[in-house]
Amino acid sequence: MKTINIVAGGPREFIPDLSEYTDGDTTWVGVDKGTVALLEAGIVPQEAFGDFDSITEEELLQIQKAAPALHVYQAEKDYTDLELALDWALQKEPENIRIFGVTGGRADHFLGNIQLLYKALNKDTVVKLIDRQNEIQMFEPGRYTIEEKVRRRYISFIPFSEAADGLTLIGFKYPLDNCHIPLGSTLCISNELIHSRGTFSFAKGILIMVRSAD
Known part of the structure; x- marks a missing residue:
């Protein structure tokens, strides 16, 4: 597996054109409401993670029909949905992990997402947070x-x-x-x-x- 692209549920206006990041051996992963953003972009995620408490019942049905592998968690847990998805992705040992939908909106989530980059240190995987204006790497x-x-x-x-x-x-x-x-x-x-x-x-x-x- 060469690249895993993870899309989280941050504000849509910060998410770049995802079609520009479909290249070669790419696996798409949705995180909570980010899974809806993927489907609306015409991209079917191979995996989806989250408690899905931020979407409608209709959107959840769409995800259940589209995503081959759905990982559903309780809302009360010790890890964010994104951290669970990132842990799964790192276990696959890809060359690259690109994470979208993690900037803008709530500052606590953004700061936590920055800290998740620390998980990739000492690994042979390049992890980046990407939005329309920035790329962030540790x-x-x-x-x-x-x-x-x-x-x-x-x-x-x-x-x-x-x-x-x-x-x-x-x-x-x-x-x-x-x-x-x-x-x-x-x-x-x-x-x-x-x-x-x-x-x-x-x-x-x-x-x-x-x-x-x-």
Whole structure:
């Protein structure tokens, strides 16, 4: 399995055109109301997760008829519907997991969804949160090469740990060399690549990278 696309129930106006993300060996997964968004986009999910307390009975019947595998949970549980879907997806060990419908709306859900990226560290799966304007990804220490994206030219790095040590940016408009970035710093907000590709590396900590359109 190459790619698993998960669509959650966030505000529709933040969800990009999902047809752009159907490529090759792709499995689609709906999470609660996100399953309805998939069906309305003409995409039949292979799996659907949730307590489905945010949809109508008619919508639930549509999901039951369409989804080959339906995972229904009680509303009172220790994990969000998205976390249950992500755990399932990580067990499949795909190359990529792309998650949509997780920005906008309730801030508590959005912050929790950011933290779910931590589950993918130390795994061989690239996990991204994607909306119309942003891609969000989390990294452990190492050296990484990134390609220019015209539609998301702005690149920001934000510590997820107490600090990120030894951050070096090469090929960026604002380069850095072995820099200490403490939690709470905005030093690395809104950078840009000056070539078709660039590299970033750091020695300690955890970083969030956000690639954004203006």
